[in-house]
Amino acid sequence: MVDHVHFERELTLLKSDVSKMLFLVSESLNDAIESLETMNETLARKVLESDDMIDELNREIEEKAYQIIARYNPILKQLRYIITILKFSNDLERIGDLSCNIAEKCLFLSEEKIKFEMLKELKDMFGSTLKVVQDAFKAFVEEDVDLAFRLWKFDDVIDEMEKKIRRIVVERIREGNISAELALVYILIARDLERVGDHANNLCEEVIYIETGKNMKEFLRGVESGSEGADS
Amino acid sequence: MVDHVHFERELTLLKSDVSKMLFLVSESLNDAIESLETMNETLARKVLESDDMIDELNREIEEKAYQIIARYNPILKQLRYIITILKFSNDLERIGDLSCNIAEKCLFLSEEKIKFEMLKELKDMFGSTLKVVQDAFKAFVEEDVDLAFRLWKFDDVIDEMEKKIRRIVVERIREGNISAELALVYILIARDLERVGDHANNLCEEVIYIETGKNMKEFLRGVESGSEGADS
Structure with missing residues (x-):
């Protein structure tokens, strides 16, 4: 047709x-x-x-x-x-x-x-999220399910980065060691970067769906049983 | 066909x-x-x-x-x-x-x-966002462009609500009048509600696009020239 x-x-x-x-x-x-x-x-x-x-x-x-x-x-x-x-x-x-x-x-x-003032942890988070976005597109163009799956798992690391930044900011507020505005900005930027990571994560799930016809739940069952992504 | x-x-x-x-x-x-x-x-x-x-x-x-x-x-x-x-x-x-x-x-x-502790401003914001989501769906089902456009404009009000909550929290941090954790929670919830509002806003734009074939820029030009939504 x-x-x-x-x-x-x-x-x-x-x-x-x-x-x-x-x-x-x-x-x-x-x-x-x-x-x-x-x-x-x-x-x-x-x-x-x-x-x-x-x-x-x-x-x-x-x-x-x-x-x-x-x-x-x-x-x-x-x-x-x-x-x-x-x-x-x-x-x-x-x-x-x-x-x-x-x-x-x-x-x-x-x-x-x-x-x-740039926080080291925020700088790291920025580098990671930008890289994930770029790699997710690479996985899409090159139809690379293994790369998509590795990136998908990396989302936990980005989530952890956000939590760490929150802990640092909470600690500094307690110590009276940060302006309220800067605390707000750190928290909101970490939140935005975490969402960038979420969107990149969507991209990975979409690559996996396109290439294998499986949603993540089905794909993960395949990984557990050894029929998918053996090298991951 | x-x-x-x-x-x-x-x-x-x-x-x-x-x-x-x-x-x-x-x-x-x-x-x-x-x-x-x-x-x-x-x-x-x-x-x-x-x-x-x-x-x-x-x-x-x-x-x-x-x-x-x-x-x-x-x-x-x-x-x-x-x-x-x-x-x-x-x-x-x-x-x-x-x-x-x-x-x-x-x-x-x-x-x-x-x-x-519930903030009055947060409670208001919650009520408004929930209502916008429900009304956006009503606009979709009833193909009601005027309602969609009224809701679309209301998004500014929700954005303003978030800003107000941020100002309150910043003020309270300055005064040492709030726990750091609660400050974090207020800011993040207001952020989440603002995003709920954004999604409802997408819904409104989609209703307008479906019913009029116009994206928001084109639709707003029509409103200015008086050919769209005269009663809004």
């Missing part, structure tokens, strides 16, 4: 749009953290402005996906694949929103005339 | 599944807040357990939607409609996750042997 050559070409174009989006979103996340570290308000505003472009790209990807489905009437498996690309794109768009949240903290602190 | 009678019937069934999901999610959000107010750990655990059911229902809705698309090859407009139902379902599923976050705060405080 599907004209395979044209269909595949359109899918490739769609994936290249998602790559472009990933590039913009990674840059946005990078800039957001840098704006905080250097208290660069201009950079923070750039992050906020670039979000419109990311939203627009997300809408375009959605529109193209609809047209592909309507034109080629894909079978169930192909349909799942296309809709998963849409979910990817949506997850990336949300990560873009979270970058804006982070950039807004730079503007908030600047308004309150408070200098941001 | 589409067998209209069967197609419409399947869509109605799909929407009834989303109604069921809305019911479960509203209950979950209600229970989560109640578990905190009354420090009822059993209720908090019930919220966490019921989340599996919500996730499962979301997967079922997704699967049914795929089958409808694959079977009926709907035209572009119908396709958008079905995918918007999927997004609804996903947004509801995320609201369920946020209820779990809130219920976990009950378990956290209980472990730390700290009693939760």
Whole structure:
């Protein structure tokens, strides 16, 4: 039923749009953290402005996906694949929103005339979440279930990082050793980064679903019984 | 191309599944807040357990939607409609996750042997977000663009509620008038409720898109020029 050559070409174009989006979103996340570290308000505003472009790209990807489905009437498996690309794109768009949240903290602190001090633990968390987002996309493009599963398991580490930051902040509030505004900013940024990790985790589950046709519960049963991801 | 009678019937069934999901999610959000107010750990655990059911229902809705698309090859407009139902379902599923976050705060405080005290502002915010979620679904079922647009505008009010709670908490930390753990819990719950509001906001944008074929930017231009939502 599907004209395979044209269909595949359109899918490739769609994936290249998602790559472009990933590039913009990674840059946005990078800039957001840098704006905080250097208290660069201009950079923070750039992050906020670039979000419109990311939203627009997300809408375009959605529109193209609809047209592909309507034109080629894909079978169930192909349909799942296309809709998963849409979910990817949506997850990336949300990560873009979270970058804006982070950039807004730079503007908030600047308004309150408070200098941001980078916490080592926050810096680590930032590096880890950015890497997970980039690797999740790699797993998607290279159809690499093992990588997706390794990343999926790594989400616990990111959750643990957030908890650690919370403990540090709670301790410092108790000691009266931190301004209330900075405490708020640390907690909210760690929260935002944890959510970035969640979206990356969605991406991993989606890769596993596309490649194996199994949701995580089914996939994990396969891992336990030794029929999936033996090298993980 | 589409067998209209069967197609419409399947869509109605799909929407009834989303109604069921809305019911479960509203209950979950209600229970989560109640578990905190009354420090009822059993209720908090019930919220966490019921989340599996919500996730499962979301997967079922997704699967049914795929089958409808694959079977009926709907035209572009119908396709958008079905995918918007999927997004609804996903947004509801995320609201369920946020209820779990809130219920976990009950378990956290209980472990730390700290009693939760309800803030009036938090109680108000809870009432508003729950109502917005329920009304967004009403707008969807009744295809009510005006209601969707009124709710969409209300999101600013919810954002303002979160900011107010942050200001109160920052003030209390400064005065040494709150335990660090409770400060953390207030900030994180207000954050979670604000995100519930965001998801409800997505629902409103989706209703407007389905009914008018316009994204928010286009729709707002129409409102300014007087061709849309004159009574809003």
